[in-house]
Amino acid sequence: MATIPDAYLSLSDDEARERILKAKEKLGKQLLILGHHYQRPEVVAIADRRGDSFGLSREAAASDARFIVFCGVHFMAESADILTSEKQIVIHPNLNAGCPLADFAPLDQVEPMWERLVDVLGPGRVTPVTYVNSYAELKAFCGRNGGAACTSSNAHKAFQWALERTEKLFFFPDENLGRNTVKRLGRQGLKVAVWDPALPDGGLTVSQMLETDVFLWKGHCHVHTWFRPEHVRKVRELDPQAIVIVHPECHEEVVDLADHAGSTEFILKFVRSAPAGAHIAIGTEVNMVKRLAMEFPDKRIYPLARSLCPNMFKISLQSVAWVLENLGEVNVVKVPEPVRSQARVALDRMLQLAA
Numbered sequence: 001m002a003t004i005p006d007a008y009l010s011l012s013d014d015e016a017r018e019r020i021l022k023a024k025e026k027l028g029k030q031l032l033i034l035g036h037h038y039q040r041p042e043v044v045a046i047a048d049r050r051g052d053s054f055g056l057s058r059e060a061a062a063s064d065a066r067f068i069v070f071c072g073v074h075f076m077a078e079s080a081d082i083l084t085s086e087k088q089i090v091i092h093p094n095l096n097a098g099c100p101l102a103d104f105a106p107l108d109q110v111e112p113m114w115e116r117l118v119d120v121l122g123p124g125r126v127t128p129v130t131y132v133n134s135y136a137e138l139k140a141f142c143g144r145n146g147g148a149a150c151t152s153s154n155a156h157k158a159f160q161w162a163l164e165r166t167e168k169l170f171f172f173p174d175e176n177l178g179r180n181t182v183k184r185l186g187r188q189g190l191k192v193a194v195w196d197p198a199l200p201d202g203g204l205t206v207s208q209m210l211e212t213d214v215f216l217w218k219g220h221c222h223v224h225t226w227f228r229p230e231h232v233r234k235v236r237e238l239d240p241q242a243i244v245i246v247h248p249e250c251h252e253e254v255v256d257l258a259d260h261a262g263s264t265e266f267i268l269k270f271v272r273s274a275p276a277g278a279h280i281a282i283g284t285e286v287n288m289v290k291r292l293a294m295e296f297p298d299k300r301i302y303p304l305a306r307s308l309c310p311n312m313f314k315i316s317l318q319s320v321a322w323v324l325e326n327l328g329e330v331n332v333v334k335v336p337e338p339v340r341s342q343a344r345v346a347l348d349r350m351l352q353l354a355a
């Protein structure tokens with residue numbers, strides 16, 4: 001894995017920005033820079049498009065730019081590579097920017113446990129669905145087993161789709177998004193069980209496996225589980241007019257106490273349409289909240305608590321300048337076959353399910 005040379009690390013932000021803007025001017029439409037909402041403000045500022053993983057996947061799929069630089073975490077660049085043509089080149093400014101949530105569900109752990117479950121249930125009774133925050137191998141696994149990928153924007157649609165397709169569904173790798181999504185479905189009587197990969201048979205007995213409708217792989221995002229019920233209670237005490245809005249990767253108790261829960265795109269739309277003077281406390285990654293506060297100075301926007309994603313933070317102006325000045329030579333993300341085409345099946349279903 002190539003590492004960013006000292007000559008780039010020592011650039012000031014202004015110098016790096018100037019070099020990025022020069023490269024953008026030279027490449028014109030051949031280049032598309034995508035920036036996730038959780039990126040640092042200075043990185044979002046040089047992106048051509050910003051959005052959540054769902055929106056940016058769509059941008060990548062619709063783009064005919066030759067080079068796509070994905071400022072986000074690694075699985076996002078993988079998804080962009082899978083959704084673009086063979087001729088397009090996807091580049092990630094820092095290959096060390098992974099996602100600890102995705103790390104919870106490596107395929108070599110998932111596959112034997114899935115086989116055990118199918119042995120118990122019999123074939124064709126469970127559909128695998130993976131959150132897009134997962135490795136390409138897990139998406140490929142879902143694709144080849146009749147399943148789908150989803151984002152926090154369309155998880156409820158993916159769950160409905162899966163439960164219509166088979167009696168049961170297995171969701172990876174975020175237990176909290178899974179719980180919050182089941183609740184959002186509003187279907188009475190759905191039996192939910194957590195599958196703990198650290199335990200034999202996920203910690204379930206055969207009869208528990210047979211009676212469960214929704215299996216949730218035990219994994220979480222440390223950025224969103226940082227928010228606690230006490231944070232919501234404190235905000236309510238100090239700022240009674242505040243509206244609390246959180247991401248559905250937060251604990252169920254936090255989502256229950258909040259006024260609203262939704263994807264980053266949902267949060268953005270909510271803030272945009274709130275009246276001037278509104279007080280909004282937001283439970284998601286702090287860089288996004290800080291940016292919203294700057295962009296909507298007529299509203300009082302602040303973090304529910306300060307929680308930063310250190311992996312998103314690994315992308316800097318310096319790393320973007322480096323990959324742009326060595327275009328196609330460093331940090332190219334190429335998902336090999338057959339993983340690519342199998343994962344594409346799961347991602348295409350995700351795009352079809354819409355938000």
Ligand code: SF4
Pocket residue numbers: 038073098099100101102133221222223224285309310311312
């Ligand atoms: S915020 Fe959470 S899910 Fe998103 S990249 Fe960071 S660790 Fe992964």
